[in-house]
Amino acid sequence: MRALLLWAANNSWLSTHVPHWGFVRRAARRFMPGESYEAALKAAADFKAQKIGSVLTQLGENIRALSEATEAVEHYEKVLEAAAAAGLEPEISVKPTQLGLDIDPDATFANLNRLAAAAAAVKGFLWIDMEGSAYTDRTLELYNRLHGRHPGVGICLQAYLYRTAADVFRLLSFKPSIRLVKGAYAEPADRAFPAKRDVDANYLALCALMLPDVSRKRVRLVLGTHDMAMIDRVARYADAIAMDRHQLEVHMLYGIQSKQQVRLAAEGYRVRDLISYGDAWYAWYLRRLAERPANMWFVARQMLG
């Protein structure tokens, strides 16, 4: 089922037609407060009242013309200003292929550079998503170039890739910001652990590798996961090396483990909710279904009701 859903995410006929089906649109709403950025900002304000921060992301990937990337940059500049004006500590998360990586890496760098400057101007932060493994080298290269100019930029790394331990090791030499996730794309067995238990074991090992540097404030580590058992295990490691709770940071997706987000924030962990919005939700939504195929029942219920 996971493989089928990830195949469907990249199928061009389905991506043109499925977003018009009302029951799929209704089901996708479970993971986003609305398609407009105003809806996302309102959700962010509601989270703030519960001591939960936010990261905003306009859905979109694999654009075909650089003019679309410019539109995305201008949109994010507006969002950063609006979020700052609303008293939110503005953080955004962007996909390199949303900013032109399939077309022109230098133009993508210029776009990221512009967004990093816009984020810095409002004391905000720019996260770079990690897409399929065909983009890993180029995305890390963009991060290496950006980090020297803008400290307020972080990158997502995926625990399912064999290479990630080596990437972490290299990045730790220059005070990086890393959002560690398990990984959401279809990857071949020569690049990524096929078995979930191995991905989980690698996730924990990577955290153990980074935690001493987190405690010395040499890395901003974000656990990008909804896996409460994993968060608990990492928290115990952190306790063992006398780390403060406030130094552990967890980001989750809107609509998933909502009660646990509130609980973790109330217990003193730093929590942010990654809020997605926009109309280009098809491939992203299919990846959410693939993560938990039981979500398909929810889609079926929307179709019947």
Ligand code: FDA
């Ligand atoms: P796991 O899959 O083990 O799930 C643990 C538990 O969480 C499940 O038992 C279930 O209860 C709940 N859960 C997980 N996914 C769910 C879903 N879709 N619906 C309902 N419940 C669900 N990936 C990537 O490749 N590049 C990226 O840039 C990012 N960015 C990113 C940012 C943030 C903040 C998060 C939280 C995640 C990502 N991801 C990502 C996605 C990530 O790679 C991964 O696919 C998902 O987080 C699911 O894995 P978990 O770590 O939650 O664990």
